Amino acid sequence: xxxxxxxxxxxxxxxxxxxxxxxxxxxxxxxxxxxxxxxxxxxxxxxxxxxxxxxxxxxxxxxxxxxxxxxxxxxxxxxxxxxxxxxxxxxxxxxxxxxxxxxxxxxxxxxxxxx
Amino acid sequence: xxxxxxxxxxxxxxxxxxxxxxxxxxxxxxxxxxxxxxxxxxxxxxxxxxxxxxxxxxxxxxxxxxxxxxxxxxxxxxxxxxxxxxxxxxxxxxxxxxxxxxxxxxxxxxxxxxxxxxxxxxxxxxxxxxxxxxxxxxxxxxxxxxxxxxxxxxxxxxxxxxxxxxxxxxxxxxxxxxxxxxxxxxxxxxxxxxxxxxxxxxxxx
Numbered sequence: 001x002x003x004x005x006x007x008x009x010x011x012x013x014x015x016x017x018x019x020x021x022x023x024x025x026x027x028x029x030x031x032x033x034x035x036x037x038x039x040x041x042x043x044x045x046x047x048x049x050x051x052x053x054x055x056x057x058x059x060x061x062x063x064x065x066x067x068x069x070x071x072x073x074x075x076x077x078x079x080x081x082x083x084x085x086x087x088x089x090x091x092x093x094x095x096x097x098x099x100x101x102x103x104x105x106x107x108x109x110x111x112x113x114x115x
Numbered sequence: 116x117x118x119x120x121x122x123x124x125x126x127x128x129x130x131x132x133x134x135x136x137x138x139x140x141x142x143x144x145x146x147x148x149x150x151x152x153x154x155x156x157x158x159x160x161x162x163x164x165x166x167x168x169x170x171x172x173x174x175x176x177x178x179x180x181x182x183x184x185x186x187x188x189x190x191x192x193x194x195x196x197x198x199x200x201x202x203x204x205x206x207x208x209x210x211x212x213x214x215x216x217x218x219x220x221x222x223x224x225x226x227x228x229x230x231x232x233x234x235x236x237x238x239x240x241x242x243x244x245x246x247x248x249x250x251x252x253x254x255x256x257x258x259x260x261x262x263x264x265x266x267x268x269x270x271x272x273x274x275x276x277x278x279x280x281x282x283x284x285x286x287x288x289x290x291x292x293x294x295x296x297x298x299x300x301x302x303x304x305x306x307x308x309x310x311x312x313x314x315x316x317x318x319x320x
Contacts, residue, residue: 080165080169081162081165081166082160082162082165083160083162084159084160084161084162085160086160087160087179088160088177089177089178089179089207089208089209090176090177090209091174091175091176091177091209091211092165092169092172092174092175092176092177093173093174093175094169094172
């Protein structure tokens with residue numbers, strides 16, 4: 001099955017076919033199954049990828065890319081786990097709530113020890 | 116000491132505490148005033164490494180330049196002498212703004228790249244680094260003949276270990292520091308020797 005469009009839901013979602021468009025299930029979990037092929041921006045509470053995703057993924061809690069997962073795109077979440085053997089090309093930004101950046105001292109002189 | 120036996124042996128290894136890496140120590144001390152550095156990891160996915168780097172990075176970029184080297188389509192064999200398709204390898208890099216990266220990890224990528232691709236790959240990575248950015252490379256010493264399939268991972272910001280011992284022979288001669296100097300003339304090269312046959316080479320842009 002192949003679907004194009006905008007998908008929003010108020011329950012967990014499992015995708016096993018082809019989907020192209022946007023997925024918005026901000027309060028629930030999206031699982032892209034091993035046969036799933038998604039070309040889409042995904043917004044969810046949690047995202048689990050066993051199949052293929054091409055697009056930006058934003059999760060309030062966690063993005064989990066399993067061993068068979070293949071993801072190309074940028075990830076933004078409070079937590080990200082990628083299993084050894086998965087494919088991922090892109091960037092990861094961890095959402096840190098209310099964490100102040102501490103002032104840091106100046107860089108040391110560039111004279112490392114050579115042993 | 117940089118490397119220590121693989122994880123399978125860790126239980127019987129008297130040195131089983133994470134081995135400190137002097138290159139990594141220097142790197143993180145150097146980068147201590149960057150609260151959220153932009154980091155690029157050019158190696159195969161290691162979940163342990165990912166967890167460590169995510170704890171320190173503002174943004175972590177990932178693009179594996181090592182695993183694709185095994186793909187036959189990276190060589191153009193229509194000519195008399197096979198030609199390495201460097202642009203196909205570089206397409207594995209994620210989109211990164213020029214001069215934006217604070218730190219790049221290459222593990223032992225430079226030991227595995229064909230000589231004809233070295234300059235272009237290093238130049239591309241160098242372009243992505245900000246001024247003062249650091250390229251961290253793990254390189255073998257000439258005496259180390261096998262280990263091309265070794266896999267490395269971080270056990271902490273300054274603890275580096277081999278997740279898998281390498282048994283495959285290296286395909287190309289070992290790179291010297293002088294060669295790296297020539298390949299990156301605008302960089303300042305620092306080398307930390309280890310007892311295990313590997314060098315940690317850091318290039319500051």
